[in-house]
Amino acid sequence: MQEIVIPKEVIECIDSNDKFIIMAHKQPDADTLCSAIALESFLSRSGKKTSLYTAGPFTRVETLHLADKFKTTSITPQDKENAILIIVDCNSSDRIGFLEDEVKDLKVMIIDHHATDSDYGDFKWVEISYPATTLMIQDLILYYNDRPTPYEAEAMFLGFCTDTGFFRHLDKGSQLSIQRAASLVSYGASPKATYSIMTGGKSLESRKLMGRILERSESYYDGKVIVSWEDLSDREELKAIDRDSDTLYQALLSITGVEAIAIVRQESDNKCTVGLRSVQDVNVRMLAETFGGGGHQRASGFATEGKLENIKAELIKRFKDYL
Numbered sequence: 001m002q003e004i005v006i007p008k009e010v011i012e013c014i015d016s017n018d019k020f021i022i023m024a025h026k027q028p029d030a031d032t033l034c035s036a037i038a039l040e041s042f043l044s045r046s047g048k049k050t051s052l053y054t055a056g057p058f059t060r061v062e063t064l065h066l067a068d069k070f071k072t073t074s075i076t077p078q079d080k081e082n083a084i085l086i087i088v089d090c091n092s093s094d095r096i097g098f099l100e101d102e103v104k105d106l107k108v109m110i111i112d113h114h115a116t117d118s119d120y121g122d123f124k125w126v127e128i129s130y131p132a133t134t135l136m137i138q139d140l141i142l143y144y145n146d147r148p149t150p151y152e153a154e155a156m157f158l159g160f161c162t163d164t165g166f167f168r169h170l171d172k173g174s175q176l177s178i179q180r181a182a183s184l185v186s187y188g189a190s191p192k193a194t195y196s197i198m199t200g201g202k203s204l205e206s207r208k209l210m211g212r213i214l215e216r217s218e219s220y221y222d223g224k225v226i227v228s229w230e231d232l233s234d235r236e237e238l239k240a241i242d243r244d245s246d247t248l249y250q251a252l253l254s255i256t257g258v259e260a261i262a263i264v265r266q267e268s269d270n271k272c273t274v275g276l277r278s279v280q281d282v283n284v285r286m287l288a289e290t291f292g293g294g295g296h297q298r299a300s301g302f303a304t305e306g307k308l309e310n311i312k313a314e315l316i317k318r319f320k321d322y323l
């Protein structure tokens with residue numbers, strides 16, 4: 001992360017408009033939700049009219065307490081009239097889900113830290129050196145010589161901590177990010193409370209599901225790649241609706257010699273989503289892109305049509321080019 005450089009067109013758009021719809025992406029994580037919450041709060045106390053939307057659904061345990069702040073319905077005509085749409089933490093229109101069709105006639109601002117080739121958006125601030133989009137919102141507030149309220153600081157700290165795995169994904173040279181995080185604590189965020197939001201609230205069934213996925217893990221390419229999966233019958237039997245991918249990824253990435261891992265999740269009879277993680281050098285974003293997905297070098301994913309077995313086999317095959 002470097003010093004703050006916010007594109008002029010983004011600042012001008014905020015300054016010259018007084019009504020905004022702030023939108024988190026579908027299947028929202030804490031970073032997109034908390035970026036939207038902090039931005040909405042900041043714009044609202046700066047005298048702008050605002051509304052908060054996401055297509056949902058809220059499935060991650062650490063985001064459930066945020067659900068009531070968002071409208072998950074169609075955009076109301078009152079909210080839509082003369083509004084600018086600001087989408088946070090994603091930069092393609094399909095990632096906003098069913099709301100995509102409703103916003104076609106709006107001017108769109110993008111604030112995001114994901115690399116993609118998408119040219120979606122009229123005003124764009126996309127900077128992949130940021131470890132979380134919440135940090136971009138924090139810098140935006142700083143740009144206006146303002147300081148976050150305790151409510152905004154708490155939200156932004158949660159987004160920052162989830163995207164950085166509670167600082168674990170931050171490498172050498174991350175001092176600026178950590179200084180920003182420290183300042184959020186000075187504005188009222190609690191690392192202890194945040195960690196408890198991130199790690200608590202799990203069901204026994206979700207632990208059993210994790211056990212199954214670990215048990216099934218298979219090793220490829222001399223132990224460099226681990227692949228596992230969950231299917232519809234697992235979730236049917238265990239009624240496990242809460243996901244805890246991060247703990248699972250950590251457990252698999254900690255195996256000696258592992259360079260990258262993948263978890264294939266069956267979503268329906270003919271559709272799967274896949275989460276990819278790498279320890280260091282394997283670029284799983286590029287691998288995900290070959291399936292139409294995206295993300296970051298060490299954390300990416302994609303959704304694709306097909307049978308679980310076929311997708312898994314094709315994925316293992318394609319891994320070869322990225323080792």
Ligand SMILES: [Mn+2]
Pocket residue numbers: 031032089113131132133163
């Ligand atoms: Mn993010």
